[in-house]
Structure formats: structure tokens, C-alpha cells
Amino acid sequence: MFGRKLAKWFVLTINIIVAFLMLITLLGSVYSPEKFLFPAYFSLIYPIIIIVNIGFVLFWVLVRKWNFLLSLSLLLISAQQISNVFPIHIGKAEVVNKSFPIHILSYNTKMSGNLVKDKPLKPNNVMRYIANSNADIVCLQEFDVSTLKEYLTFGDMLRIFNQYRFKHIEFKVRSHTNIFGIATFSKFPIVKRQRIDYLTRGNISISTDIDINGKIVRIFNNHLESNRITDNDKAMPTYLKENFNADNLTGLTVHFGQKLGVAYKLRAHQADTVSKLITESPFDVLVCGDFNDVPGSYAYNTMRGKLKDAFSETGTGFGWTFAEPLYGFRIDYIFYNPKAFTPINFVIDKVKYSDHYPVHCQMNINKL
Numbered sequence: 001m002f003g004r005k006l007a008k009w010f011v012l013t014i015n016i017i018v019a020f021l022m023l024i025t026l027l028g029s030v031y032s033p034e035k036f037l038f039p040a041y042f043s044l045i046y047p048i049i050i051i052v053n054i055g056f057v058l059f060w061v062l063v064r065k066w067n068f069l070l071s072l073s074l075l076l077i078s079a080q081q082i083s084n085v086f087p088i089h090i091g092k093a094e095v096v097n098k099s100f101p102i103h104i105l106s107y108n109t110k111m112s113g114n115l116v117k118d119k120p121l122k123p124n125n126v127m128r129y130i131a132n133s134n135a136d137i138v139c140l141q142e143f144d145v146s147t148l149k150e151y152l153t154f155g156d157m158l159r160i161f162n163q164y165r166f167k168h169i170e171f172k173v174r175s176h177t178n179i180f181g182i183a184t185f186s187k188f189p190i191v192k193r194q195r196i197d198y199l200t201r202g203n204i205s206i207s208t209d210i211d212i213n214g215k216i217v218r219i220f221n222n223h224l225e226s227n228r229i230t231d232n233d234k235a236m237p238t239y240l241k242e243n244f245n246a247d248n249l250t251g252l253t254v255h256f257g258q259k260l261g262v263a264y265k266l267r268a269h270q271a272d273t274v275s276k277l278i279t280e281s282p283f284d285v286l287v288c289g290d291f292n293d294v295p296g297s298y299a300y301n302t303m304r305g306k307l308k309d310a311f312s313e314t315g316t317g318f319g320w321t322f323a324e325p326l327y328g329f330r331i332d333y334i335f336y337n338p339k340a341f342t343p344i345n346f347v348i349d350k351v352k353y354s355d356h357y358p359v360h361c362q363m364n365i366n367k368l
Contacts (some may be wrong), residue, residue, distance in 0.1 A: 009358065009366075010249075011059070011227070012067060013189050015056045015060075015067065015070060015071060016070070016224070017100045018049060018052045018056065018071070018101065018237065019053060019054055019056075019070050019071055019074050019183040020162070021049050022050070022053055022071075022074045022075075023074065024038070024039045024042055025039065025043060025049060025296060026048050026074075026077070026078060026081065026296060027039045028040045028041075028042060028043055028296075028297070029043070029081060029296050029297065029298060029300075029301045030298070030301060031298065032268045032272070032298055032302075033261075033264035033265050033267075033268045033298055034265050034268045034269060034344070035118060037261050037264060039264065040260075040261075040264040040297065041065065041257070041260065041261075042299060043225075043263075043293070043294050043296045043298075044290050044294060044329075046081075046085060046294070046295075046296040047085055047086065047318065048080055050075070050078070050085065050086070050326060051335060053071040053074060053075055054071070054075065055073045056068070056070075056184060056259040056284055057071045057072050057075065059181040063218075065131045066172060071167060081295070084295040084296065084300075084309060085294075085295045085296055085318070086314045086317065086318055087311065087312045087313070087315055087316060087317075087319075088152060088177055088314075088316050089313075089314055089315060089316050091254075098133045100317065100364070100365060101145050101344065101360075101363065101365075102112075102136045102137060102212060102361055102363050102365065103133075103134065103136045103137075103335060103360065103361075103362055103363075104135060104136065104137045104138075104139070104143075104288065104360065104361045104363060105130065105133050105135035105137070105138045105139070105359070105360050106138075106140075106221075106225070106289055106290075106332060106333075106334055106359050107126075107129075107130060107138070107139070107140055107141070107286040107354070107358040107359070108141040108142050108289075108290040108332065108354060108355070108356035108358065109126045109127075109130075109138075109140055109142050109143065109144070110126070110142055110355050110356070111142050111144040111178075111180070112126065112142070112144040112145065112149040112152055112157075113125060113126030113127055113145060113353060113354065114125075115144060115145075115146050115151040115152045115178070116151070117150070117151065117152055117156065118153070118160070118174045124152070125161050125353040126353045126354055127152070129160070129351060130161075130351055130358075131160055131163075132294045132362070134199050135186050135360065136186070136188065137184065137185070137187070137210065137219065138164065138183075138184070138185040138186075138290060139183075139184050139219065139221040140160075140184070140185070140221075140222070141182055141222075141223040141289055141290045142180070142182075142223065142290075143157075143169065143180075143182055143183040144178055144179070144180050144181075145157055145178070145179050146177055146178055146179075146184065146302050147176070147177055147178070147179070148177055150246055151177075154179070154231050160179050160261070161171070161185050163184040163187070164185035164186060164236065165186075165187065165188055165189075166185070166186040166187070166188065166210075167183065167184070167186070167189040168183065168184040168186075168188070168190055168193045168206055168221075169181065169182075169183040169184075169187050169207040170182055170183075170186075170195045170204060170206050170368070171281075172197075172201075172203070172204045173201060173202055174320035178200065180348060181204060182204050182221055182223055182289075183207055183221075184206060184208045184219060186208070186210050186220045186263075187214075187283060188210050188211055188212045189209055189210070190210055190211075191209045191210070191211050191216065192208070192209035193206065193207075193208055193209075194207040194208075194230060194318060195208065196220075196274060196277065198225075198269075198270050198273070198274065200225055200266055200268075200270075201268075202223075202226075203223050203224060203226070203270065204223060205221065205222040205224075205270070205273075205289070206220070206221050206273055207220050207281075208218070208221065209275060209283065212365060213365075215284075215287060215365060216286070216363045217283060217284055217340075217365075218281045218284070218285045218286075218287045219285070219287075219288070220274060220277070220278060220285060220286070220287045220288070220289070221289050222270075222274060222287070222288070222289030222290070222291060223289055223290050223292075224267045224270050224271065224289070224290065224292050224293065225263050225266040225270060225292060226263065226265045226292050227259060227260055227263045228259065228263065229259070229327070231313055236255070236256075237251055237252070237326075241330070242290070248349050254327060255334065255346070258275050258357075263292070264293075264298075264299075265298075266298075267291070267292065267298075267299040268298055268299060268302070269295055270299070271291075271302040271303050272302060273307055274303060275285075275302045275303055278303075278307070279304060279305065284335075284337045284339070284340035284341070285307070285336075285337055286334065286335070286336050287303060287304075287307060287333070287334070287335040288332075288333060288334040288335070288359075288365070289329060289332070289333070290356060291303060291332070291333055293330050293331060294330060294331060294332060295312070300333070303314050303335065304333075305335075305339070307335040307336060308335065308343075309333060309334075309335055309337045309338060310333075310334040310335070310336060310343040310346045310361045310363070311330070311333070311334070311346045311348075313343055313345050313346075314346045315344055315348075318330060318347075319348055320348075321348055321356055321357045321359060322355065322356060322357075323350075323352050323354065323355050323356060323357055331356075332356055332357070332359050333359075334346070334359060334361045335364075339366070340365065340366055341364065341365060341366060342363070342364040342365050342366055343361055343362070343363050343364075344362040344363065345360045345361070345362050346360070347360040347361075
């Protein structure tokens with residue numbers, strides 16, 4: 001009898017801890033890491049926290065205890081955030097009040113496919129993929145060109161994208177051999193360009209006003225601060241598994257904690273900057289790019305604001321866009337103003353040409 005009570009209190013204690021973690025994660029989604037960093041870390045394990053809380057609801061229901069209300073209440077409060085992390089949609093989206101469709105592609109190219117010139121025996125699959133996509137608007141992050149003729153030069157890029165008459169290209173980093181930045185290509189006229197700079201070395205956003213059949217749409221193309229996880233960083237968990245002890249575990253935790261903490265704070269500032277510009281826009285907006293952060297994070301929620309997430313509204317599942325198998329996260333997005341646009345579908349094309357998957361959205365522009 002005593003053992004059964006002890007087991008019940010042990011399970012309840014674990015339930016309270018997991019419920020508290022969900023509460024902390026919710027706090028982190030709206031509270032800037034610049035002010036309070038601790039909750040930001042839990043956004044990475046938010047799917048696990050959700051699953052464990054669902055498990056506790058089922059457990060307490062099966063044993064007929066009212067304790068299920070603890071996790072259930074938090075799950076209900078978190079319904080919107082959960083649908084962002086793991087949406088479920090059956091069938092195609094209903095198209096209402098449609099005017100005409102546009103095809104948007106957003107893709108982190110991993111330094112333009114590492115600058116390889118496209119040849120029959122050694123193709124640049126990234127550049128070939130984009131050129132063959134037939135998208136109306138293409139938003140590229142890590143748009144890189146070389147000053148060396150044996151690699152992709154700026155002239156090569158203009159030839160590759162010659163089907164796009166209108167371009168908005170901003171470079172952030174210049175070295176002896178490479179120029180690195182961000183680019184938006186459009187089949188529709190561009191009427192205004194704005195550069196959104198950050199203090200960090202490699203990250204940048206741009207705002208592009210595009211005239212789509214008489215309607216001006218402002219598109220924000222973003223490459224927010226990376227976590228800068230190196231190959232050595234990726235090897236550390238394997239090393240820990242083979243050499244597990246308290247010191248190595250502490251060292252790994254501190255190392256990743258410091259690296260992620262810096263990135264969270266930088267992204268928070270960047271997200272605040274773009275969010276203000278989105279709010280001030282006189283035109284309907286589309287927001288896309290590599291945010292380097294997951295649904296449930298402060299950066300995601302701040303950038304999204306009152307906009308809708310095209311994948312959350314039409315897709316199903318986790319929708320991972322980062323191609324690394326052990327670091328599967330959804331970090332590439334297309335947001336839209338729901339009064340102005342209706343997403344028809346959202347496709348994450350699982351081609352492993354970059355360390356990100358390209359994301360496509362067929363979007364109808366609604367009649368006003």
C-alpha cells in the first residue's frame with residue numbers, strides 16, 4: 001500500500017515538472033531572451049514536452065484520477081502553439097475569393113551550392129533546382145558569389161536567373177574571393193528595395209516591394225542569426241556517448257548553452273527589428289526565410305505576429321526543413337497576411353542539395 005502511494009506521488013511529481021517545463025516554454029515564446037534567457041532553451045525540446053504531457057493525460061485518465069486536468073489544461077492553453085509545431089490537415093485548402101495564384105520559393109542555398117559551376121559531369125544541383133523551379137518569386141539566403149572565374153561569379157548568377165527580370169540583391173560579407181548575402185528574384189516588377197542590416201557579421205534581411213498585377217506586396221526575406229553549430233560541435237554528442245562521465249556531460253552542456261544563448265539574444269533583437277517594420281508596412285506582407293529557430297521560439301512568434309504560417313495552415317507533421325538527420329528542426333518559413341492571401345499548399349521538397357530543404361508555397365492573392 002505504501003509502495004503504491006509512493007509510486008503515485010513519484011509519477012505526480014514528474015508530471016508537475018513536465019507541466020512546469022511547458023509553462024516555461026510558453027513564457028519563452030513571448031518573453032525576449034535578451035531579458036530572460038532561460039526559457040528560450042526549452043523551445044528545442046517542445047515537441048517532447050508536448051508528447052510527455054499528452055502521455056500523462058492518458059495515464060491519469062486510465063487510472064481514473066483527476067490529476068489529468070493539470071497537463072490537459074496546459075495543453076488546451078497551448079493549442080495554438082501545438083498546432084504550429086505539429087499541424088494536422090486532411091484534404092486541400094478551400095480557396096475563397098481568389099484572384100490569381102503566385103508560386104513562392106524560399107531556400108537557404110548553403111553558399112550557392114558551395115559555388116560550383118553547373119556542368120554536365122559536376123552539376124550545381126542547388127542552382128539547377130532553383131532555375132528549374134518556375135517559381136514567380138524566389139527568396140534565397142546564403143546567396144554567395146565568387147571573384148574567381150573557376151567558381152560562380154556574379155555574372156554567372158545573372159545568367160542563371162535571366163528568367164527573373166527583377167532582382168533585389170544585398171551583400172553583407174566581402175572577402176578576397178567571396179561575396180556573401182541575400183537575394184530576392186521576381187518575375188513581377190520591383191518598385192522599392194530596403195536593406196535591413198544587423199550588427200552581426202553574416203546575417204541580413206531585405207524588404208522588397210513587388211507590383212503583382214497592380215497590387216503592391218512587401219516581401220521580407222530573412223536570414224536570422226545562426227546557432228553556428230560546427231562539425232566539431234556535431235561530433236561532441238557522439239564523443240560523450242563513448243566517453244560518458246559527469247565532467248564531459250557538464251562540459252557539453254555549458255558549451256552548447258553558451259553558444260545557443262548568444263544566438264538566442266541576437267535573433268531576438270533581429271526579430272524585434274523586422275517585426276516593427278512588418279507592423280509599419282503600408283502594404284500586405286509576405287515574410288519568408290531561414291529564421292534559424294523553431295516554432296514556439298520568441299523569434300518565430302515575434303516575426304509571425306498577427307500573420308499566418310503557411311505550413312501550419314496547410315501542412316501536416318513536424319515539417320522539418322533542416323536537412324541534418326540528427327538536428328531535424330523546422331526553421332524555414334513563409335508567413336502571410338490572412339486577409340490578403342490564401343495558401344493553397346506548402347511543400348517541403350526533401351532534396352539534399354543544401355543543408356536546408358527548399359520550401360514552396362502556392363499562394364492566392366485575394367480580391368479586396
